[in-house]
Each structure stands twice: as C-alpha cells, then as structure tokens.
Amino acid sequence: MASSAHTDVITDHDHAQCVADAVARVEQHCAARGLRLTPLRRNVMRSLAESHVPLGAYEITERLARRGEKAPPMSVYRALDFLVAEGLAHRIESRNAYLACGSPHDAGEVVVFLICEQCGLTREMASHAVGRDLAWAARSAGFEPRQRVLEIGGTCAACRAKAQGLADAGQDTAGHAPG
Numbered sequence: 001m002a003s004s005a006h007t008d009v010i011t012d013h014d015h016a017q018c019v020a021d022a023v024a025r026v027e028q029h030c031a032a033r034g035l036r037l038t039p040l041r042r043n044v045m046r047s048l049a050e051s052h053v054p055l056g057a058y059e060i061t062e063r064l065a066r067r068g069e070k071a072p073p074m075s076v077y078r079a080l081d082f083l084v085a086e087g088l089a090h091r092i093e094s095r096n097a098y099l100a101c102g103s104p105h106d107a108g109e110v111v112v113f114l115i116c117e118q119c120g121l122t123r124e125m126a127s128h129a130v131g132r133d134l135a136w137a138a139r140s141a142g143f144e145p146r147q148r149v150l151e152i153g154g155t156c157a158a159c160r161a162k163a164q165g166l167a168d169a170g171q172d173t174a175g176h177a178p179g
C-alpha cells in the first residue's frame with residue numbers, strides 16, 4: 001500500500017474538537033473586530049483546520065466543491081488572504097500552501113513550522129526564546145527582519161516510527177514483504 005502524500009489521519013488528538021475550535025476561533029475573532037465572516041471564509045478556515053498538512057488554494061477549492069460548496073479559485077485566494085492577514089492562518093512559503101493557525105501569537109514570538117518531508121504533516125510552535133535569539137542575531141548583523149517565521153523540514157514522529165517499524169520487520173521476519 002502506497003502511503004498518501006496527503007494523509008489526513010490524525011490519531012494523537014481529538015481532531016473533531018480541533019476543527020471545531022479553529023472555526024470557533026475565527027467566529028470569535030471576526031465578531032470581536034466587527035469583521036464579516038462570509039460563509040466562504042468560514043468554509044475555507046474549516047477546510048484548512050481539517051488538514052494538518054498545508055493545503056494549496058486549488059486543493060481547498062476542490063475540497064469545497066466535493067462538499068457542494070463551489071467557489072471560484074480567486075474567491076478562495078481572497079478568503080485565504082483575509083485569514084492570513086487576520087493571523088488566523090499561515091502561508092507556508094516553501095510549499096506554497098496554507099495552514100490554520102493553532103493559536104494566537106505574541107509580538108516577540110517566532111513561529112516555527114516543523115514540516116514532515118514524508119507525509120507533509122506540519123506542526124506549529126511559537127517560541128519567545130527563538131524570537132529573542134533571532135532578534136539578537138539579526139540586530140548584530142544590522143538586519144531588520146520582516147518575517148518572524150521559520151520553516152524546518154524533517155521527519156515527523158509518525159513517519160519515524162513507521163520507518164523504524166519497517167526496518168525492524170525487515171530484520172525480524174524474513175520473507176515478510178513490507179506494505
């Protein structure tokens with residue numbers, strides 16, 4: 001069985017709750033600021049929150065269409081721009097894709113994305129310590145950072161466990177072909 005590059009199987013947390021929380025966060029954010037939460041903006045946020053793998057605008061458009069929520073890609077782009085501008089979603093530059101924001105950030109924090117190069121799973125962490133060190137390093141170089149985001153490629157815990165399992169199976173059971 002070939003592993004999908006875009007797995008949505010999330011087993012380490014209550015993912016339904018995670019999606020509900022993300023949608024609730026957008027609702028509260030817009031209500032508090034008097035911003036209009038159109039059905040499309042809400043649906044785009046829900047689609048983003050459903051996947052812990054960053055999604056491209058066309059993937060989102062397709063996902064919406066499958067649910068009978070047809071929207072032109074340009075409108076989806078505009079909804080994404082809105083969510084990013086409001087800090088509710090992030091653009092992952094290295095993948096030209098988007099991710100729902102896990103939590104609001106403080107000004108001094110740097111956002112770190114741990115991106116799995118096997119399955120695409122992306123975890124978001126915010127760190128004051130990294131922000132402090134980076135601000136210091138930038139200042140000593142006379143550099144004024146525009147972005148406060150780090151994208152780090154690697155292998156996620158699940159993919160590492162899977163690779164380890166395959167390696168073990170290869171050692172222990174001769175003749176047992178892996179997936």
Ligand SMILES: [Zn+2]
Nearest residue numbers: 010015018019
């Ligand atoms: Zn989740």
Ligand SMILES: [Zn+2]
Nearest residue numbers: 101102103124
């Ligand atoms: Zn975030």
Ligand SMILES: [Zn+2]
Nearest residue numbers: 116119156159
């Ligand atoms: Zn992975």
